[in-house]
Amino acid sequence: MTGTGNKIVSYITLALFIILAPLLFPDYRTSLAALWLLIIVALTWDMTGGQMGYNSLGNIFFYGTGMYVAAVVGISLAYDVADYTNAAGGGIYKFTDAQYFTGMLVGSLAAGLFCAVSALILGWLLFGLRGPYFAIGTLGVAIAAGELVSNWDWVGGGQGIALPVYPYDLDQGKLFFYYLFAGLGVAVFAFCAWLYNTRFGAAINAIRDDEEKAEAMGIHTLRYKLIAWSMAAFFVGVAGAFSAFQLIHFEPLETAYQTINLGIFMVVCVLLGGKGTLWGPVIGAIMFHVFKEVTWTYFLGWQWVALGALIVVTVVYFQDGLMGWLKTRRPEWFGIRVEQKAAIAEAAE
Amino acid sequence: MSEHIIQVSDVSKSYGGVVANKDISLSVRKGGITGLIGPNGSGKTTLFNSIVGYHPIDDGSIKFEDKEISRLPVPEIARLGLLRTFQQTRIFSAMNCVENMLISLPHRKMTIMQMLAQNSKADHDRAAQLLDFVGLYEKRLLRSGSLSFGQQKLLEFAMALMNEPTVLLLDEPTAGINPTLINGLIDRLKRANSEFGITLFIIEHNMRVIMNMADTIYCLAHGEMLASGAPEDVQNDQRVIDAYLGAH
Structure with a gap:
């Protein structure tokens, strides 16, 4: 009983901290929102990478696609998209508060759904690939999408799209986007916590550990792989949509389909924290964010070298991340023990 | 016929x-x-x-x-x-024995909604009962990869039974x-x-x-x-x- 009691207390403390953090540290609002974005993409990356054994390097595709879908849908509710994005047009477009918020809401939902369906189609094509081939295949999709979109004038081509600015006070806007990302992050975490405890969660773990055996047991492997990736894609798509409105302006190669930045960061976060665990991606994202902020601030010019060194050290010495390291050092914390039959019988009575 | x-x-x-x-x-x-x-x-x-x-x-x-x-x-x-076990035993070595048993539930008979539910008390009881049947009850919370080869074979057999072939x-x-x-x-x-x-x-x-x-x-x-x-x-x-x- 005290166990659950402690749990509730710690979750309440955590919830209070999440709510109060941007009010206590107002200078860090944008940075904290960026941390939540990292947590979201790390958690969703781990749904297939850590829990199912399919290391996608292309999840950034859903982030970029989410941005574009949200922007296009959001704009189309008020104006003609081709006119709006026409670089030579020079028109001035004003959004009322209602148009701004409806555009964001409908756009974000559309982004999530579009990405979920894209994952089903892409998965159908790519899930025949295993191991590194799947990673390279998905990376190819993300890179190709960036190139295609940057040559597509209807969505602004290489210029990208500029969205309307948050209609009220800009500091309040920072707070607003912090809570959007935090809300989505908490939702993704709760969703993962629930999913990994279902039979579905066990089935994707089985696919990770021995897909051939899972098939031989009659598990619908392809179906579950598609569903898992599609769920991940939904959340990444929504996160991309939020980013589009938060950043105001985005373009295809450096912001939307940023394969070498966020596309790799999400994998590094998970590796740091520990693949295939619920808390690993969250802890990894926090560690990575702190590392990144510190090096980008104090070692400017060397930040990429430091990041590369971090990746090498993690991959060579801490392959299982922090949680994996704890699991081998303190197996009893994770319920790994020999249990005596008599003790169980007594406990049951 | x-x-x-x-x-x-x-x-x-x-x-x-x-x-x-x-x-x-x-x-x-x-x-x-x-x-x-x-x-x-x-x-x-x-x-x-x-x-x-x-x-x-x-x-x-x-x-x-x-x-x-x-x-x-x-x-x-x-x-x-129609199910088979392997000559080179194949179990999910990163999972413990109970998890191995629960993953072996006959998923072929389940809808996606049933898949998105947690395992029932009856499922856990059946897993425990079959693990007892092959003599692995005491070791059920250990990582199955840490069991001896013979015990892994017994576990694979219990998993096959769990699948109701x-x-x-x-x-x-x-x-x-x-x-x-x-x-x-x-x-x-x-x-x-x-x-x-x-x-x-x-x-x-x-x-x-x-x-x-x-x-x-x-x-x-x-x-x-x-x-x-x-x-x-x-x-x-x-x-x-x-x-x-x-x-x-």
């Missing part, structure tokens, strides 16, 4: 120039225990792999419950209720198991057959084991059917004795 649940007719399979199975015909009686013996390299595992759809066959027909299955892929055959194909269930445990395993296999009504089709090297269990035995040598019949007939067949002693 037929009392034979698996019917293999004139099946041939070659790997390049090596003929692994040549015109093999056999049938597995529903509710019975059928044995498949033969020296190393005689094509037993190849035949198993053909039946469960692991590779396409060159010629012939394989029927399960009167339905042609020789062109179906592995998962579809498994979903019909109609027919279970076992590839050398006693290989690598401590001789004192073998008697217990024979007893459990027989009980799985009689109590759970699972038809068993077993590849086995240990003659004492298979003679004790099977009601019908087929013997392969060099990819061809050498002899078949009741255990005592096969055991006394001069061709079988020669094949095992290397005269063939």
Whole structure:
């Protein structure tokens, strides 16, 4: 009983901290929102990478696609998209508060759904690939999408799209986007916590550990792989949509389909924290964010070298991340023990 | 209609120039225990792999419950209720024994909504009961990869039972198991057959084991059917004795 009691207390403390953090540290609002974005993409990356054994390097595709879908849908509710994005047009477009918020809401939902369906189609094509081939295949999709979109004038081509600015006070806007990302992050975490405890969660773990055996047991492997990736894609798509409105302006190669930045960061976060665990991606994202902020601030010019060194050290010495390291050092914390039959019988009575 | 649940007719399979199975015909009686013996390299595992759809066959027909299955892929055959265990035991080594058991629930019978539910108390009870049945109850919370080879085989057998198959194909269930445990395993296999009504089709090297269990035995040598019949007939067949002693 005290166990659950402690749990509730710690979750309440955590919830209070999440709510109060941007009010206590107002200078860090944008940075904290960026941390939540990292947590979201790390958690969703781990749904297939850590829990199912399919290391996608292309999840950034859903982030970029989410941005574009949200922007296009959001704009189309008020104006003609081709006119709006026409670089030579020079028109001035004003959004009322209602148009701004409806555009964001409908756009974000559309982004999530579009990405979920894209994952089903892409998965159908790519899930025949295993191991590194799947990673390279998905990376190819993300890179190709960036190139295609940057040559597509209807969505602004290489210029990208500029969205309307948050209609009220800009500091309040920072707070607003912090809570959007935090809300989505908490939702993704709760969703993962629930999913990994279902039979579905066990089935994707089985696919990770021995897909051939899972098939031989009659598990619908392809179906579950598609569903898992599609769920991940939904959340990444929504996160991309939020980013589009938060950043105001985005373009295809450096912001939307940023394969070498966020596309790799999400994998590094998970590796740091520990693949295939619920808390690993969250802890990894926090560690990575702190590392990144510190090096980008104090070692400017060397930040990429430091990041590369971090990746090498993690991959060579801490392959299982922090949680994996704890699991081998303190197996009893994770319920790994020999249990005596008599003790169980007594406990049951 | 037929009392034979698996019917293999004139099946041939070659790997390049090596003929692994040549015109093999056999049938597995529903509710019975059928044995498949033969020296190393005689094509037993190849035949198993053909039946469960692991590779396409060159010629012939394989029927399960009167339905042609020789062109179906592995998962579809498994979903019909025809399951196999592996000669090189395959379990989910990163999971503990209970998780291995729960993942072996018959997912083929579940809808996606049932998949998105947690395992019920009944599922946990059944997992515990079957782990007890194979003598692994005390070790159920250990990582299954840390168990001994023999214990992993027992776990794989328990997982197969959890899956509620109609027919279970076992590839050398006693290989690598401590001789004192073998008697217990024979007893459990027989009980799985009689109590759970699972038809068993077993590849086995240990003659004492298979003679004790099977009601019908087929013997392969060099990819061809050498002899078949009741255990005592096969055991006394001069061709079988020669094949095992290397005269063939």
